[in-house]
Amino acid sequence: MERRRISWGVQYELARGILAERWKWEDVTDRVLERLQGPNAVAAPKVRSVMTEAMGEGNTRYHGDFGSTTRELWSVLEPKARRLCELMALPRNEYDREQDAILERQSRGLGLKGEWKGVKDWYGGRIQQVVRLSKSNGTFRYRLDQPSMQRSNRFARFLGSRRILQIKLSKDLQFAKDSGIPEHLGSRFLFCGRVFAPFASKDSSVYMMELNEDVDRSLDHHQGDETRISLWDFIEWHNPLSLNMNQVRVMFYSQLTFLTSLLQPMGKWLARFDLGLSTSVPVLLFEPKNIEFIEDIGQYMA
Numbered sequence: 001m002e003r004r005r006i007s008w009g010v011q012y013e014l015a016r017g018i019l020a021e022r023w024k025w026e027d028v029t030d031r032v033l034e035r036l037q038g039p040n041a042v043a044a045p046k047v048r049s050v051m052t053e054a055m056g057e058g059n060t061r062y063h064g065d066f067g068s069t070t071r072e073l074w075s076v077l078e079p080k081a082r083r084l085c086e087l088m089a090l091p092r093n094e095y096d097r098e099q100d101a102i103l104e105r106q107s108r109g110l111g112l113k114g115e116w117k118g119v120k121d122w123y124g125g126r127i128q129q130v131v132r133l134s135k136s137n138g139t140f141r142y143r144l145d146q147p148s149m150q151r152s153n154r155f156a157r158f159l160g161s162r163r164i165l166q167i168k169l170s171k172d173l174q175f176a177k178d179s180g181i182p183e184h185l186g187s188r189f190l191f192c193g194r195v196f197a198p199f200a201s202k203d204s205s206v207y208m209m210e211l212n213e214d215v216d217r218s219l220d221h222h223q224g225d226e227t228r229i230s231l232w233d234f235i236e237w238h239n240p241l242s243l244n245m246n247q248v249r250v251m252f253y254s255q256l257t258f259l260t261s262l263l264q265p266m267g268k269w270l271a272r273f274d275l276g277l278s279t280s281v282p283v284l285l286f287e288p289k290n291i292e293f294i295e296d297i298g299q300y301m302a
Contacts, residue, residue: 001192002220004033008162009040009095009147011192012129013047016144023051040095091127091147098124098160102224109157111282123282125156133185134170140184151279155209158237163210163228165189165196174204193217197231200273207277209234239272 001011014036017023032054036043097117101108101124108116111123130145156164167189173179185206189196193216196208212228219225235241 001033002217002223004030004037005220005222006033006036007038007040007043007095008099008223009044009092010036010047012144012147012162013044014051015192016146017048017051019143022048023055027051027055029054040092040099044092044095090149094127094149095147095162097122098127098162099224102160102227105224105227107158109160111157112285123152123157125152125154125158125161126150127156127161129161129165131165131167132170133167133173135173135176135179140180153277153280155207155238155276157282159209159234165191165208167198167206167208169204169206190215199231199234200270200277202274202277238276239269241269 014028018025028051032050035050036046097119098109100117106113108122109124111121114121116122126149127147128145128150129147132143132145134141134143167185169181173181185198188211189198189208193214195211195213195215197211198206198208200207209231210228212225212230214225229237
C-alpha cells in the first residue's frame with residue numbers, strides 16, 4: 001500500500017472491514033488500491049463501495065421508486081442524515097490536516113501555532129482510534145470502531161492521532177480471572193505492517209503507540225515514517241527516569257518489559273501517564289526566558 005501511497009484513513013477502513021468479516025485481504029487487489037488513492041477526505045469514504053463492487057455484489061444504491069410515505073419520512077430524516085454524514089467526514093478531513101502537520105515537522109500538532117488548513121487555532125490529537133477486544137471460545141477477537149472526534153490529550157498531540165490505539169476491553173474481560181489479558185496485551189500489536197506497543201492503561205482501556213519499526217513493509221517518507229520514535233524515546237520525552245529518580249529508585253528497560261526493584265513502588269511514576277492521557281486543550285505557551293527554577297525545600301523522604 002505504501003507503493004501506491006494509500007492514505008492511513010483508507011488503510012484503517014480496509015482493516016476495519018476485514019475484522020468485521022466484510023471482506024478479506026486477498027480481496028484488496030491492486031485494482032482496488034488504484035481506485036482508493038488520494039487524500040483521506042476523498043478516498044476513505046469510497047472504501048466500502050469500492051470493495052463491494054470489487055467482490056461482485058453490485059451497486060448498493062437504492063434504485064426503487066419513492067412512494068409518498070417514503071418521501072415524507074425522508075424529508076424528516078434528511079437533515080439528520082446530512083448532519084451524520086458531516087460528522088463522519090470530520091475525522092477524514094482531520095486525518096489530512098494531521099498528516100500535513102507531521103510532514104511539516106514543526107510540532108504543529110501540539111497547538112498554539114495559529115490557523116492550519118482552514119481551522120483557526122488548530123491543534124492535533126483529536127481523533128480516537130478505538131479497538132474493541134473480546135474473547136470467544138478461548139480466542140481473542142478484535143473489532144475497530146469508526147474513527148471519531150471527541151477529545152484531545154497531550155500524547156495524541158505529540159505523536160499524532162493515527163499513532164495511538166485505544167484498546168477497550170469487553171466487560172467480561174474486565175472482571176474475568178485468568179483471562180490471559182496481561183500476557184496477550186503485553187506483546188506487540190501488528191496493524192497494517194506497523195508495530196504498536198502498550199505504554200499505559202486507564203479506565204478499562206490499554207493504550208498503544210506506533211513504534212519506529214515495521215514488519216513486511218518499508219519505511220515510507222510520504223507518510224512521515226521517519227518521524228516515529230521508540231517507546232524508550234517516548235518515555236524520555238514525557239517523564240525521563242534520569243530526572244525523576246525520586247519517583248523510581250531503580251528501573252531497568254529491556255525491549256517492552258519494565259523491571260523495577262522492590263525498594264519503592266512505581267505508582268507515582270506511572271501516574272504521570274494518566275495525566276498525559278487526560279483530556280486537555282493547549283492554552284498557554286511560556287517562553288523559556290520567562291521560566292525560573294527554584295530549588296526544592298527540604299529533603300526527599302523515601
